[in-house]
Amino acid sequence: MFTHWHALLAVPALIALSAQGLSNEHTAHPAKSDPAWNGYTPPGTADPAPFTPYYVPDGAKSYDSASRLVHYKGTWADAYSSSFVGHSSRRTRQPGASFYASFTGTGVEWFGGTGPEYGAADVYIDGRLVDRVDSYSKDRRFQLRRFWVFGLEYRKHTLKVVNAGKRGKHGVHTTIDVDALVIYHGVPPPKQQLHQSHHHHPPPSHPLVEAAPVRAAQASPPPLQGWQLEQKGTTGVSAMQLAIISSTHAIIVDKVEHNPLTIDNLHPAWATLYNLDTHALTPLHVKSNSFCAGGAFLGNGTLVNVGGNPIHEDHTASADFDQTDGMQSVRLFESCETVDAAGCDIYEYPDRIRLSTPRWYPSVVRLQDGSVMIIGGSKRGGWINNATTNNPTIEYFPPKNIHGANGTPIHLQFLVDTLNSNLFPIAFLLPDGRVFIAANRDAMIYDWKSNTETRLPRLPNGVRVTYPMTGTGILLPLVPENDHAPEVLICGGSTLDDTKPAYEMSAKDPASDQCARLLLTPEGIERGWQVEQMPYPRMMPDAVLLPTGAVVIVNGAASGISGYKNVRDQVGMSNADNPVGTPVLYNPAAPVGKRFTLGLPESAIPRMYHSTATLTPNGVIMIAGSNPNLDRSEVAYGTEYRVEWLRPPYVTRSRPVIDEAPRAINFGETVKVLVKIPDDLRNEKLKVAVMDFAYVTHATHTNSRLVYLVAAPGEDEHTVTVTGPPNGNVYPPGPGWLHVIAGDVPSRGIKILVGSGESPPVDYGAIENLLKTETKGNQEVYSKEG
Ligand SMILES: *[C@@H]1O[C@H](CO)[C@@H](O)[C@H](O)[C@H]1NC(C)=O
Ligand SMILES: *[C@@H]1O[C@H](CO)[C@@H](O)[C@H](O)[C@H]1NC(C)=O
Secondary structure (H helix, E strand, C coil): CHHHHHHHCCCCCCCCCCHHHCCCEEECCCCCCCCCCCCECCCCCCCCECCCCCCCCECCEEEECCCCCEEEECCCEEEECCCCHHHEEEEECCCCCEEEEEEEECEEEEEEEEECCEEEEEEEECCEEEEEEECECCCCEEEEEEEEECCCCCEEEEEEEEEEEEECCCCCCCEEEECEEEEECCCCCCHHHHHCCCCCCCCCCCHHHHHCCCCCCCCCCCCCCCCEEEEEEECCCCCCEEEECCCCEEEEECCCCCCCCEECCCEECCEEEEECCCCCEEECCCCECCCCCEEEECCCCCEEEECCCCCCCCCCCHHHHCCECCCCEEEEECCCCCCCCCCCCEECCCCCCECCCCCECCEEEECCCCCEEEECCECCCCCCCCCCCECCEEEEECCCCCCCCCCCCEECCHHHHCCCCCECCEEEECCCCCEEEEECCEEEEEECCCCEEEECCCCHHHCECCECCCEEEEECCECHHHCCCCEEEEEECECCCCCCCHHHCECCCECCCEEEEEECCHHHHHHCCEEEECCCCCECCEEEECCCCCEEEECCEEEEEEEECCCECCECCEEEEEECCCCEEECCCCCCCCCEECCCCCCCCCCCCCEEEEECCCCCEEEEECCCCCCCECCCCCCCCEEEEEECHHHHCCCCEEEECCCEECCCCEEEEEEECCHHHCCCCEEEEEEECCCEECCECCCCEEEEEEEEECCCCCEEEEECCCCCCCCCCEEEEEEEEECCEECCCEEEEECCCCCCCCCHHHHHHHHHHCCCCCCCCCCCCC
């Protein structure tokens, strides 16, 4: 058998090694010495073998094909080569032959090869058929991930892989192989978790309690009726950036790292589409490193994703991932409405379309002309911003020729005055066409047409609200009854001194429990910020608007700050600790003191740095991400791929249905919307809303918006006449989700385009000037980022 394989394998440097001489278990060492990082140079040659997706994260364990963990049935043979993990792989071409492994833990990955002699295999988890994997390929490759599953319940599981006896799509052979299994043994849940429902609140003896009294934690509130939390689906790439792109899909954008989702069998993916119904993943072809980019939809429905990180030449070895420098990248994703999202991808044209300066951690706001304003960021990856790294400017996409800038950046003094903790500013377009911006402890209104800044009162009590002292901000619902008077709500953050060195900060330093609210009318500004206390302190919270007008605050930690590998008392690499698993409901319309409601179902999954949450079209909140790590890790707080779905009570009721609505609604245009209202909601007040679910990253929900529209009963009980938003200041032209709400029960959102659907204005002179005056990319290389 061995000779057979020797002849079949066209591997130049086949070296027969004694299997007994090799240890067949490899514990993770994601360090410079790990050959998997940088490609692998087989003995006796100077040429590194191609990069392979085989990777063992911190906290996981690899088992070779010869390990006692793996049991074989049927005729299998060993092949030996330095191209294999542990220099050996075991294979069969016998239909029905199988291998089997049982393990206690939360996940497993099967690594093997592809090639012209390969065929298909059926994969069973716990006896259930879960996948058919076709390993046929023209090219022979090794150490590829053939199958992975994470997020299993912590207990004993089995993996069984059976030779399906089926030739691959184009092949004539039926080989399958196993090179290695990577097992996620996980950690058993703490015993107390089984009995105590609120285990994520710091226990009473915790030092944090002295530092920051955790209100309301003393008595567990009664559960709120009807709310449900379910874990289902995994994201394949870490969900650092999240946006709903259609009624069936979300887009998820991550940084370059060893994600389990692989693209074209070549390298780990760092962006994917996520099917909201089937939970299936479609990896996207991103060229540049999108680490800590910002995003927004343009007025014509195209999503832009801007900025990012340089190439890593350090031990993350992402040069092997074929990426390009992302600091000045503009990535385009055209609107994608097909049910299976076929043919939708991310495109980059760095020679023609790019930013004028490097931006890491910029915020992106859609304006009333359908273009976007790109605010601030840092000129290089790092952690907390400072005068050297700061990029205190704005620019537009497409570039504009205004204020003499002609496509080049425009200075914003506010971003100088708000150093150091001023990245990912909180920003919203206001109904008078100006832009609200908050950074660090300050806030202002920027009139982009006249290039003037109007400072607002400072946020109260010294709370800093932008990265890495991350809070979250939301524009409260806009209603026609008060002429869309805008009011912002900013929650969480930290009162730490942002000029202190990292070693004087700790993951145990308490986060802020403050929410501050400012009505942006002359009277409201005169009255100043109104302060409220959340039931829990929160660093890195996400605030998600529901169509009902309520806000759900989820995710985050009760102590520490954003980022990783910086401060004292890190947990794993996390700069934050004490995850807050309990969502809080905030009703902006209720009287002060009655706005927060507890009793929503609690999550056992820590959602720390790089977590996200968004409303989905059916009114459910999608919660994903968490990755305070340099690369994929399985130790606390590890890289989290599991998705959770927080379902408000209206999901299980009979709901209003939008039977027919126009695909586009222009400003001030009156249209007919056909609806079905369930009998028990007939007497409820009917409202119609258009919502922007935002592009969510790093707790910024820029462009999040809920505008109630003028609506009246139509000619019959199934018709509602709805008038589009009065202008692009109230709702900037672009995609939106139309909801009909009866009482407290919203319909599913229907995707519409608000405005004319035209592309934003393009100034070719400004584009040429940008391309002429700035060099492409920023090739500076950094080995560490926060
Ligand atoms: C500014 O930040 C960068 C990136 O984190 C760091 O390398 C540099 O030392 C900082 N400079 C100062 C003056 O603190
Ligand atoms: C939308 O506008 C952008 C910016 O000009 C352009 O790149 C993109 O192709 C447009 N999309 C469509 C669908 O026209």
